[in-house]
């Protein structure tokens with residue numbers, strides 16, 4: 001029974017049996033409510049975690065059953081839809097956009113959005129944080145309180161009353177960080193004069209300037225382009241009685257008496273992960289003066305430039321946008337410019353693809369899914385476990401490969417969008433989303449090569465992938481200077497100096513201004529290149545050089561204790577697995593490499609008494625390994641994969657971990673969700689529900705190979 005059931009909410013939950021998920025050939029997902037019957041996929045996604053007895057299987061049985069279960073919950077599009085949830089600051093975009101543009105939200109969606117927030121409110125103080133398992137923060141509590149009120153929950157409903165009390169105890173909504181203040185201003189619940197400036201003139205600067213926004217990290221610039229437009233025209237939703245009530249509820253003083261300009265730099269202490277630098281304070285002060293005295297024509301002229309960039313982003317992503325945060329801002333900007341035009345309707349419609357239903361209600365995901373990433377790993381794990389051609393798995397395997405082939409980019413971005421060459425690369429989620437990611441391209445390439453090693457036409461197609469991947473490596477003079485030579489970043493190579501972080505206005509996220517070198521992205525890129533090298537001699541010398549430069553980088557990035565800090569999964573365990581796999585694929589093992597030996601010893605020292613591994617989100621925040629008390633299925637699998645690939649000599653260590661995976665498997669072959677596996681920007685946790693199949697299957701498969709091959713790991 002969920003908290004929302006105990007509490008009783010009006011409107012109440014919808015009937016889970018009436019929800020179906022539509023998924024297109026390209027993996028785009030949308031939930032519908034109606035008379036249809038749910039399929040195995042919806043049942044798998046919506047059934048609450050059911051305690052099934054453990055099957056206590058043999059190794060072979062465990063692999064067969066897990067692979068068959070996982071194959072059985074694949075959608076016929078070749079993807080594994082899953083609730084890619086966690087961040088608690090995304091749904092505000094959907095609700096605020098609907099409010100601003102007068103778009104109605106269907107009843108069944110409203111009910112489920114409310115249910116999710118009621119179920120995720122902090123059990124003690126009733127607030128919300130940056131992510132689902134976070135402590136309550138001013139940002140999380142304000143925006144989610146506002147959502148509930150806009151969706152029709154009464155101010156005196158117990159969830160609202162409790163959250164409001166917590167918000168007011170934190171000093172009220174004036175303590176919001178930059179993004180919170182921006183959403184409140186758009187909703188006319190705050191005043192723009194109290195928001196640190198984000199003028200669109202920045203986008204009109206000449207590109208050669210080192211601070212040009214189009215050199216920033218793709219997400220940050222994609223968000224600040226529409227935000228700067230809204231800032232310059234001080235866009236505000238029409239005030240209505242409900243908004244007036246909310247104004248009265250979220251502050252400790254009457255709205256009319258608040259000196260908003262004085263709150264510009266005020267951020268609640270609990271929220272403040274990354275305080276402003278003095279440099280930013282000075283720049284902000286100057287921009288405030290500029291904002292006051294600049295001529296209107298200049299504000300309008302630079303808004304035209306920002307709007308041009310928004311339109312290009314929409315064109316390059318088939319009206320979807322890179323992720324829901326800028327997607328929501330974009331929808332408002334298009335509405336201001338064009339009213340309810342065809343384009344606006346389409347942007348608003350595609351925003352709904354970011355909504356996902358889970359057993360605890362509906363929320364907006366971090367992106368429109370994790371389709372390409374998950375399908376790539378799924379194909380790989382079927383091969384490692386040698387089940388790809390088994391009856392229960394073969395269709396799912398082939399569909400996933402076809403999905404990956406359909407999802408490879410075959411067009412370039414429109415000119416003038418400051419985007420690099422993308423033909424041949426792959427995204428994280430879907431082809432429509434349109435953004436190359438280094439490791440997603442490499443893992444997808446590895447997957448299709450595993451599946452079709454002898455397909456000459458495919459290898460030809462992968463020439464483009466190689467061309468893109470090679471351009472993504474950080475190898476220019478500044479990377480030598482900053483000692484990230486040979487590394488790979490996420491979406492692009494590093495285009496601006498990390499000193500830009502001094503101007504990070506977000507307060508709640510670190511490392512968002514520019515690209516950084518990432519160990520995991522570098523590891524995956526090596527894996528992709530190594531696989532390609534096995535099958536083709538295309539640009540052999542360049543590929544070879546890229547691999548050795550990347551290996552040097554990972555070696556340098558290893559901490560003295562043998563660990564690698566992970567940025568996209570929790571944390572040292574995640575990165576350790578990727579690094580050890582990259583070393584293993586290039587011929588390094590425990591027996592012949594100090595780096596590998598140190599990497600393994602680090603992991604082995606952290607094995608818990610039950611044979612598993614469990615690492616806390618605190619590792620990401622504190623940059624030190626913090627163990628949880630309980631071991632975690634996915635992290636145990638990561639550690640095991642690393643050790644197995646490194647040919648760690650002591651099999652008893654590995655066997656203890658393997659036994660834990662077997663014991664936790666339910667009789668239907670599945671594993672339950674045990675906790676959050678992913679992270680971003682050091683502070684926000686995000687769930688990857690498919691990891692609970694992908695990585696245990698891979699770990700068990702590798703272990704079986706090791707047993708069968710007399711202690712030698714298959715390559």
Ligand SMILES: CC(C)=CCC[C@@H](C)[C@H]1CC[C@@]2(C)C3=C(CC[C@]12C)[C@@]1(C)CC[C@H](O)C(C)(C)[C@@H]1CC3
Nearest residue numbers: 219220323325366367428437439490509568679680
């Ligand atoms: C702070 C901001 C801008 C918030 C919006 C959320 C996005 C930035 C997040 C949500 C999912 C996310 C963590 C993701 C990634 C980047 C940042 C994302 C898109 C990438 C693609 C980076 C590279 C990683 O190796 C990996 C592929 C795992 C992730 C996937 C998810």
